[in-house]
Amino acid sequence: MPAMSELFYREPYCKEFKATVISCSPNKDKYDLVLSDTAFYPEGGGQPSDTGLINEAFVSFVKKVGGNIVHSVDKPFEAGQEITGKIDWNKRFDNMQNHSCEHIFSGIANALHGTANVGFHMADDLITVDFDKYLTAEEIAKIEAATNEAILKDAPVKIFFPDEKELQELNYRSKKELKGTVRIVEFPGSDRCACCGTHVSRTGEIGMCKVISSMKHRGGTRVQFVAGERLHNYFNMLLRESASCVEQLSAKPQEISKALGKLFEENESLREKLNRRTEKLFENISVNLPEKDKLLLVNCPSLTPFEIKIFATKLSEQKSSRTIAVISEQNNSGLFYYIIYSVLPDLPQLTKKFNTALNGKGGGKAPFVQGSVNSTEEKIEQTLKELFG
Numbered sequence: 042m043p044a045m046s047e048l049f050y051r052e053p054y055c056k057e058f059k060a061t062v063i064s065c066s067p068n069k070d071k072y073d074l075v076l077s078d079t080a081f082y083p084e085g086g087g088q089p090s091d092t093g094l095i096n097e098a099f100v101s102f103v104k105k106v107g108g109n110i111v112h113s114v115d116k117p118f119e120a121g122q123e124i125t126g127k128i129d130w131n132k133r134f135d136n137m138q139n140h141s142c143e144h145i146f147s148g149i150a151n152a153l154h155g156t157a158n159v160g161f162h163m164a165d166d167l168i169t170v171d172f173d174k175y176l177t178a179e180e181i182a183k184i185e186a187a188t189n190e191a192i193l194k195d196a197p198v199k200i201f202f203p204d205e206k207e208l209q210e211l212n213y214r215s216k217k218e219l220k221g222t223v224r225i226v227e228f229p230g231s232d233r234c235a236c237c238g239t240h241v242s243r244t245g246e247i248g249m250c251k252v253i254s255s256m257k258h259r260g261g262t263r264v265q266f267v268a269g270e271r272l273h274n275y276f277n278m279l280l281r282e283s284a285s286c287v288e289q290l291s292a293k294p295q296e297i298s299k300a301l302g303k304l305f306e307e308n309e310s311l312r313e314k315l316n317r318r319t320e321k322l323f324e325n326i327s328v329n330l331p332e333k334d335k336l337l338l339v340n341c342p343s344l345t346p347f348e349i350k351i352f353a354t355k356l357s358e359q360k361s362s363r364t365i366a367v368i369s370e371q372n373n374s375g376l377f378y379y380i381i382y383s384v385l386p387d388l389p390q391l392t393k394k395f396n397t398a399l400n401g402k403g404g405g406k407a408p409f410v411q412g413s414v415n416s417t418e419e420k421i422e423q424t425l426k427e428l429f430g
């Protein structure tokens with residue numbers, strides 16, 4: 042049976058209540074408040090704690106410590122003081138809708154496929170449930186449809202506390218050696234499970250269940266879904282996103298992916314065209330550079346690592362220098378990308394020394410090494426001459 046202080050069990054739809062302060066003690070920058078009775082649900086069973094107000098104090102978190110329900114509040118209270126508590130009802134009701142939905146979904150999954158629920162997490166956006174068996178997308182779609190049928194029936198939810206003997210004979214999920222009174226939450230025809238959370242009184246209040254994603258997870262399946270008010274919010278978010286895509290792509294909502302595919306194709310062909318032109322450009326620059334016997338250094342700002350690789354490759358094909366280096370400073374930041382082509386056998390050792398001297402990193406497979414340094418053009422030139430000249 043619910044304790045005298047567990048108003049959230051006795052009256053799960055209670056939004057505002059009166060009680061007396063039992064104790065209040067400072068805890069870091071907050072206060073731990075214990076009341077004679079409370080409608081605030083303490084975190085547990087996968088369901089987050091309620092938040093709200095006690096008089097003028099904000100209740101940020103509620104937890105069970107031993108037999109006490111401790112409210113974390115931002116103002117002190119006096120023992121014996123009368124208070125009025127007001128829970129954030131929108132948040133609580135949303136938790137009730139989604140927690141009840143999870144029970145029906147898991148109960149149906151268990152009945153159809155013998156899966157056990159091995160993980161349950163209610164985040165601010167999506168509800169995550171982990172099952173111990175792999176469920177195909179088709180199987181999940183069927184569980185979702187059956188869940189929505191159960192919701193539509195608007196069946197009353199039964200919560201009861203069987204005695205030890207009844208409990209032994211009762212078939213329910215999460216059956217384990219539980220000590221003390223066990224609270225059974227039953228959605229007739231869909232699920233019966235031991236649970237300490239708060240639930241809707243009729244399944245119709247859940248509204249609707251929608252699976253957002255499912256994936257293989259640790260040998261089983263991870264399912265993410267939304268129900269109730271947050272399904273409405275989630276759908277609105279998707280509408281906003283798709284409206285933005287429609288506008289940017291000048292496409293109909295049902296043709297967003299087709300328009301994106303076309304855009305990717307265009308992008309790919311532009312990239313290929315640009316690469317061909319870049320290669321041609323570097324080829325022409327290379328031809329006009331003077332021949333250097335030992336070391337040829339070229340500085341060309343704002344090139345990507347990919348572009349300096351093309352540049353150095355072209356130079357290595359056209360010039361007979363023993364070592365060729367291309368450096369490129371990024372936005373006048375002192376960060377230079379570099380690539381060194383060299384036929385010297387000790388290129389790896391020389392690269393290490395080069396990086397150490399100029400606070401850089403990088404490496405590669407001879408005859409090319411590539412990386413970045415933090416330095417100036419003069420210092421880079423000087424170091425290259427010392428090492429490769």
Ligand SMILES: [Zn+2]
Nearest residue numbers: 086236237238
């Ligand atoms: Zn539960």
